[in-house]
Amino acid sequence: MNQIKNFTKGFVQENPVFVLFLGLCPVLGTTTSAINGLGMGLATTFVLTMSNIVVSLIKNFIPDKVRIPAFIVIIASFVTIVELTMQAFVPTLFDALGLFIPLIVVNCLVLGRSEAFASKNPIWTSLVDGFGMGLGFSLALTMLGGVREILGSGSIFGFKFIHGDGMILFVLAPGAFIVLGYLIMLMQKLKSKSA
Amino acid sequence: MEYIVIIISAVFVNNIVLMKFLGICPFIGVSNKVETAAGMSGAVMFVMTLATIVTYLIQTFILDALGISFMQTITFILVIASLVQLVEIILKKVSPGLFQALGIFLPLITTNCAILGVAILTIQNDYNLLEGVVFAAASALGFGLALIIFSSIREQLDLIDVPKAMKGVPIAFIVAGLLAMAFMGFTGIV
Numbered sequence A: 001m002n003q004i005k006n007f008t009k010g011f012v013q014e015n016p017v018f019v020l021f022l023g024l025c026p027v028l029g030t031t032t033s034a035i036n037g038l039g040m041g042l043a044t045t046f047v048l049t050m051s052n053i054v055v056s057l058i059k060n061f062i063p064d065k066v067r068i069p070a071f072i073v074i075i076a077s078f079v080t081i082v083e084l085t086m087q088a089f090v091p092t093l094f095d096a097l098g099l100f101i102p103l104i105v106v107n108c109l110v111l112g113r114s115e116a117f118a119s120k121n122p123i124w125t126s127l128v129d130g131f132g133m134g135l136g137f138s139l140a141l142t143m144l145g146g147v148r149e150i151l152g153s154g155s156i157f158g159f160k161f162i163h164g165d166g167m168i169l170f171v172l173a174p175g176a177f178i179v180l181g182y183l184i185m186l187m188q189k190l191k192s193k194s195a
Numbered sequence B: 001m002e003y004i005v006i007i008i009s010a011v012f013v014n015n016i017v018l019m020k021f022l023g024i025c026p027f028i029g030v031s032n033k034v035e036t037a038a039g040m041s042g043a044v045m046f047v048m049t050l051a052t053i054v055t056y057l058i059q060t061f062i063l064d065a066l067g068i069s070f071m072q073t074i075t076f077i078l079v080i081a082s083l084v085q086l087v088e089i090i091l092k093k094v095s096p097g098l099f100q101a102l103g104i105f106l107p108l109i110t111t112n113c114a115i116l117g118v119a120i121l122t123i124q125n126d127y128n129l130l131e132g133v134v135f136a137a138a139s140a141l142g143f144g145l146a147l148i149i150f151s152s153i154r155e156q157l158d159l160i161d162v163p164k165a166m167k168g169v170p171i172a173f174i175v176a177g178l179l180a181m182a183f184m185g186f187t188g189i190v
Helices: A002-008 A026-029 A034-058 A063-089 A091-100 A104-105 A108-118 A123-153 A172-195 B002-013 B024-029 B034-066 B069-094 B094-111 B114-124 B127-159 B169-184
Strands: none
Touching: A002 A104, A002 A123, A002 A172, A002 B094, A026 A104, A026 A123, A026 A172, A026 B024, A034 A091, A034 A104, A034 A123, A063 A091, A063 A104, A063 A108, A063 B069, A091 A104, A091 A108, A091 B114, A091 B169, A104 A108, A104 B069, A108 A123, A108 B069, A108 B169, A123 A172, B002 B127, B024 B169, B034 B069, B034 B094, B034 B114, B069 B094, B069 B127, B114 B127, B127 B169
16 A cells, blocks of 8 residues: 555656656756657656666665765766667657657756665665656646647647647747646645645 | 847747746746746856867867767766866855855756757857857856846746646746747848
């Protein structure tokens, strides 16, 4: 039961994007379409889960003073793995996400989970936490990407359902800020109702 | 001439915060007051320029020379993290006044993706060292400009009656969206 709660807390209650406001740069920068958002979310999920596992494994060997640099090296290694793998197997997605793949290193969500959770908890719990948080992050990115894609290009996951272009503004930079603002508002409204 | 193009492009047309979405965390986090926003911008400018110089030299003389440019991400973030520590220690010793002003912002900068982002962009855009420095300083200027405009608006925002669910972060994002729209007006001038 506890494990299930640990897994699902990232979806709504402690959603990293809508509630904790962590890792917002890729949230805004990569969500021009639902598929880009999902790709970025899954890449982050992989890094988050793997670094949580490793940090939790070696937490007793890292001296307290150098723990942050140590975490960063662990995270950066997994980011490099993701970077090279994506470049080889999904080059179009790699090009679309561009700069934001190496920038997973400085995503405060990943470092935040290592520091706040994995460095204090056993492996299995850390794995579940990382995976759940990652999926919550992916969910938020896919939602934001989906809304922007529907409004901006009139399609969803690449399937076009209107003729013409849609409101280009939502694919461009201002649309990202505005849609995210409204989604967070919706989330706060729902939370205040349920509480 | 090309330096002017780089500067105008980095400050206005491709503003790193509003157009490239780098450094959003401090943009939302420390923009409640104009003073803190100015302090943060100063710290970012200092570290960004320095980091770009150091990472450029490392990329050219170590990573490229040895053919291990796939180590870029790991190397850059380590260099930036230790650089920030170093700057903190040196500032504390040499210029306590400046340290007082910038000190609390320095630790936050390690995880500011704008620093790493600009360092990587400098390499990707094939700039030489001088162009890289100009690009980094101008990007930081753009960051500061966006941050200070945004924080001035947010100071006013506190006095305005917004719907309860919109208070705080949601309305800030919508304001940022409008600001980004204004910056879109610069598209095409270079």
